[in-house]
Amino acid sequence: MKVEDSFQLEQYKLPKNVYDATRSLNALLRRILPESVRKTVEADLRRFAKRIHDGVGRLAEGPHNEPRLVQYDHYGRRVDRLETSEGWRKLKDIAAEEGIVGIAFERQTGEYARVHQFAKIYLWVGDSRVVGCPMSMTDGAARVIEKYGTPLMKSSILPLLTTRDTTHAWTAGQFMTEKPGGSDVSRTETVATRAPGQGSTIQPGDLYILDGFKWFSSATDGNVALSLARTGGPGSSGLSLFLLPLKARSFLPGSEASNNGVFVHRMKQKIGTRAVPTAELSITGAHAYLVGELGQGVRNIATVLNITRMHSAFHAVGSVGRALMIATSYAGVRKVLNTNTGEYVLLQDLPIHTSFLLDTALLHHALLHLLIPLSLFLGKSELGSSTPAEESRLRLLTPVAKAFAGQRASKSVQDCIEALGGLGYMEEEPLSRLMRDSLVERIWEGTGSVLAGDVCRVIGKSKHKAMDYYLEWAYSILASSTPHPSVSLLTAQLHTISHATHRVAKGSYDPRLPPALLAALGYTTASLSMVQQANWASQTPGEEGELEWEMLNRWLGKAGESLRELERLAVGEGQKELEVERVIVHGRAKL
Known part of the structure; x- marks a missing residue:
């Protein structure tokens, strides 16, 4: 039997408009956005959804679209030429045209600009081949320059990072990760030395010479990058932030193209995100320009x-x-x-x-x-x-x-x-x-353990004030809600979270507590938003209030295990358990 004569599977088809087909997003935007803003945003989302349906998803498809590194030319010269596919470059152009970064800085919808931007990004994820990775770093770099850049950086670079004009659009990278520390940037080895011939007073925009090695860089095909480098002693306090040109010695548009001492050691062979040009970089004598104050690198790059x-x-x-x-x-x-x-x-x-x-x-x-x-x-x-x-x-x-x-x-x-x-x-x-x-x-931008530790640092440094703000907000939502069994359950969950976070604020808690706390906050914060949605839907003609309450009720059922684990760990008497767990995972220590 020929395959054509056998049973033929019917091919599924995705909805013609992925925005209209996403009920949860539609309903959320109807609640959150003022009507005048919503009309503008929804018109753009529907237009973009049609563009997605019309074939954007077929760009950069297949292994032949993966980036390729040419380190030497046929004369034996080191060229480090990174070759990306036409499809990948077209996706970057589409990102610029659609304002994937620009929307956030045009701010045509005011404080709702980020809602508009991220709703659009959400729709595109399935077809974007992770071009959102360099766009996210471009977004972060633009915000850093907007906050901490010199007037020259703001006038020359910021417009290029946020423009919709594909003939001028730039992308930016973020070079933080190094071999000694991974997510722990305090162990950064890259060194920045102030170039001679400048004034005696160090100030933002000063030229420095960078030397080091970056273990992961996910926007190697960008025009510029933000890089941490050591300008002082050990630890995070000795790090400063720099603007590193990647295709010239200067960041000024129109500068003569040249290698700026950034060499591609090798391309990363990854499980996924294969269209993204991720590489290991050797930095030797690169020109870079101080962003913000000296020694404030970690604080400044936190914006990114x-x-x-x-x-x-x-x-x-x-x-x-x-x-x-x-x-x-x-x-x-x-x-x-x-x-x-x-x-x-x-x-x-x-x-x-x-x-x-x-x-x-x-x-x-x-x-x-x-x-x-x-x-x-x-x-x-x-x-x-x-x-x-x-x-x-x-x-x-x-x-x-x-x-x-x-x-x-x-x-x-x-x-x-x-x-x-x-x-x-x-x-x-x-x-x-x-x-x-x-x-x-x-993994990217911090594993779960790293981010759970970050949450605990926020609580500890604020002496629980961050959680006081959170709990006040949470209880106000429940107090204004229609009576419902889910509201009572959430009230009990907040008591559990409050008990655990007070332990964190005092600095005495089970080392396994941070991930459990993060999970509990994730479940509970989503639930609080769902309470607001259910109340609004119940009071708004044409909305599905009963369904919203039912989804909340079922979601809270999923949250129960995490809250019970948090409650158990908040007691703080698990030393014996820690010893047993270590033996189970790693075995007994050999003498």
Whole structure:
């Protein structure tokens, strides 16, 4: 039998407009955005969704689109030429045209600009081939220059990083990670030496010479990068931040193209994000320019991290959203045997299949409720219109959102692969790429353990004030809510969190507590947003209030285990458990 004569599977088709097909995002924006802003934002999202459907997703597809390093030319000269595909370059052009960075700096929708930007990024994740990685670093670099750059940097570089004109658009990298410390930048080895012939007073914009080695750089094809380098003694206090040109010795547009002493040692061979040119870099005698004050590098680059972590979280939920859309679209065309009735039915009509996808659907809904309101806090912060309490919540919850979303996304994508059976396991299906690419969100910009420690530092340094702000906000939401069993359960969860965070503020707690606290804050913060959504929907004609409450109730059921673990660890009497766990994992120490 020829394959053409055998049974033909019906190919699933994704919705023509991915924005209109995402109910949770639609409803959230209807609640959060003022009507005049919503009309502008939704018109842009629908137009972009049509562009996505019309073929953007086929750009940079396949291994032939992966970046390639040519270190030497045919004369034996070191050239370090990084070759990227036409598809990858086109994706970067589309990012510029669509304002993937620019929206946040044009601020045409005021404090809602970040909501607009990240909603658009969410829609594009499934088709962008992770071009959002260099865009996120470009976004962070633009914000750093806006805050700390010299007038010359602001006038010459900032417009290039935020423009929609593809003939002038620049992208930026972020060079932090080095071999000694990984996420611990305090062990940075790269050294910056102030160039001679400058004034006696050190000031932002001064020229320095950089020498060092960067272990990971994920925007190697950019025009400039922000780099940490040591200008003082050991530790984080000896680090400063620099603007490092990558295609010339000067950052000024129109400068003569030349190698700036940045050499590509080798390309990283990664599990996923293969279209992204990630490399190890040797920096030798590179010209770089001081950004901000000397010795304030870690504080200044934290601005980048807050933005890139938000991008990472939205990439995670975007991966879940696209995987779920594929799984449900397939369930709408694939027929299987219902063993209870003996009839062939669509997968979507098979209760066991629907139940299998339920956790992914709930996670997707909850992550959007965690992230979209947080993006509003970021937009307000950048306009200077946020309150001290909102600033505090933004600082506390950004690492929570990134880790919580990143740790759960890849598992949900794997479930969607299983939902397609053998078809889902095929490389031709986008699910395999989504799974590989989503794995990076567990690591990039901080692993779960690193970010859990960051959350505890925020609580400790503020002497619990950050949590006081958070709890005041949380209790106010519950106090203004319609009575519901979910509200009572959330009240109890907040008591558990409060007890644990007071232990953290005192500096005496079980070392296993930080990850449990981060998970509890992720579940609870998403739940609080869902309470607001359910109340609004119940009072708004045409909205699905009953469904919103039901999703909240089911989500809280998933949160129970994390809260029980936090409650157990908050007691702080686990030394014996720690010793046993070490033996289980690592074995007994050999004498």
